[in-house]
Amino acid sequence: METMPEFWDCNCKHHYIHPKSVTRCKRCGARAKDQPDSRITEVMRALLQGEPIVAEQPAPPASADPST
Numbered sequence: 228m229e230t231m232p233e234f235w236d237c238n239c240k241h242h243y244i245h246p247k248s249v250t251r252c253k254r255c256g257a258r259a260k261d262q263p264d265s266r267i268t269e270v271m272r273a274l275l276q277g278e279p280i281v282a283e284q285p286a287p288p289a290s291a292d293p294s295t
């Protein structure tokens with residue numbers, strides 16, 4: 228079975244495909260290094276269903292506290 232090294236599966240029942248740029252699932256807490264690579268067929272299915280499997284942008288750092 229072929230897998231895609233660019234993606235990994237977390238433990239969620241749905242939307243469990245994540246790009247390797249996401250190192251941890253926010254929902255189930257699974258970590259990329261502990262999880263298997265995603266199957267090509269699963270990635271294709273997710274893409275066809277419009278799942279948001281592209282890299283999520285991290286929130287911008289909060290601006291420094293205004294002193295004084």
Ligand SMILES: [Zn+2]
Pocket residue numbers: 237238239243252253254255256257
């Ligand atoms: Zn998850």
